[in-house]
Amino acid sequence: MWSEISQRQDKAESVAQIAPGHLPAASKKDTRMETFLEVEQLSKTYVEGKPVFDGVSFGIERGEFVCIIGHSGCGKTTVLNVLAGLDQASSGHVFMDGREVLGPSLERGVVFQGHALMPWLTVRQNIAFAVRSKWPEWSRAQVDEHVCKYVKLVGLESAIDKKPSQLSGGMKQRVGIARAFSVQPKMLLLDEPFGALDALTRGSIQDELIDIVRSTGQTVFMITHDVDEAIFLADRILLMSNGAQTAQGYLPGGIAEVVLNTLPAERKRAGLHHLDGYYELRNHIVDFLVSRAKPQDGH
């Protein structure tokens, strides 16, 4: 079926280009490093003896779109922040492109839940701010040209000189996406970017996002609460369970299952629910969320 255990086998083909000199901690695990992003035995503990999640391991191939679904409090955002380098895991390692992730970097663009635009800058200045960080040697004209290109990509040419406060929620999130793409990161991390948007806006931004991702071959890791969004966007969906107190003692949260999306790659949002296998896929994920994601309910 499309369902796999989290300890899945690595794909045979090597997509990551590994520079031999850059493998300090990982050289002993050569087979593992073929994956573009490798997460190994991640755990995060706030209360001693009761880790929020433990033993989280997964890989992401270059150009792959991976969604993670789980209830609030299971630690999805923490996982994403660790991948971004904004948070430290209690134990475990993250490797990207053969190098360990030890802090934030321009190689990993982040789209934040609350757009996180600087309210005192216009759309143009917000994106230029990011572009200048990546290419400080660029001239003003070069930066502006690059900014315009990415603003156009998300269809906001008309609002380019507006402040974020003058934009709708969907437009702000578009700017956030354009900003993340503009620095051309090796990997894009999205923290539930469409959570606060209405269904119509969400749909159209999803379309834009998938178009950009497909045309650029961007590797994406995204948190979502929306099952349909995950099915539409993701190549693989990680199902994450909450930590819980069970009859057998405390059970930390973690990746309970990895679901491979078997729907055709060129799927359209409008016809999604007519595709063969859509309902099986959807039911499987919803069943997980309802009965298995929180062990104290299901077991």
Place this chain on the structure above:
Amino acid sequence: MNSSLRLKSSLLSLLILTVLLAVWQIATQPRLAAPTATVTLTPEQIEYQKMLGKDPAASSTSAEAGKGAGFPTPMQMAQTIYKHLSDPIYDNGPNDKGIMIQLAHSLARVGLGFALACLAAIPLGFVIGMSPLLYRAFDPFIQVLKPISPLAWMPLALYTIKDSSISGIFVIFICSVWPMLINTAFGVASVRRDWLNVAATLELSAPRKAFEVILPAAAPTILTGMRISMGIAWLVIVAAEMLVGGTGIGYFVWNEWNNLSLTNVIFAVLVIGVVGMLLDLSFARLQKWVTYVE
């Protein structure tokens, strides 16, 4: 809608002013009962009153206008205001200077003390705000030093600095420093996590992070602190100049009180109010300029 509200409020303000002036006029009007009283006085009684220094005839006819003594009427007040404003810049020695010269002295002291306070408080506040360790370490000192009346520093300042003019500037400095320091530290410490995360993922250098993210984010709070400081500084300069003497609007008030010229004192009080308002307005303008809508 908006313009009609403005019109109504202006009319109401005007009405309040008229009522206040009328009350003032009535309260300071020469006693009308006095002339009738003189009629009933016997010549001996008038003689006795004159010996006491009270001339019933003079006080009723000239309506106490002879000297600056007593509370002025609105008309006398207007004359004084006109007199001062028509010749604002002159210098006839230490006790007779034009109002603009006195004001300039006060503003220069406030400006200098305030500028020095900015130079000290804003960078220090920035550092304290960025470091939770320093925030906690400095907090007890700030909490103890903040409530001290700036004038209480005056003897220490006079003793150590040995110059009354610089002591005045020091007093302005010490009273302006705290609101700016506290607001800057608070503004810097409460910059939204999201923006700092953006700065981190963009690998910003420390100076770029400070000047392009934290400073604009904290600017409205910092300016609020500066505005409060300026308000306090303008309150304190009057008291400080009364103590150190020599020049300034505060000294002018004290000097005119010693001259028993209430008219001049009232004039100075009005000038202090108007200048204070203008200072506050200019900071409000600046504040509006750096404020952003989220």
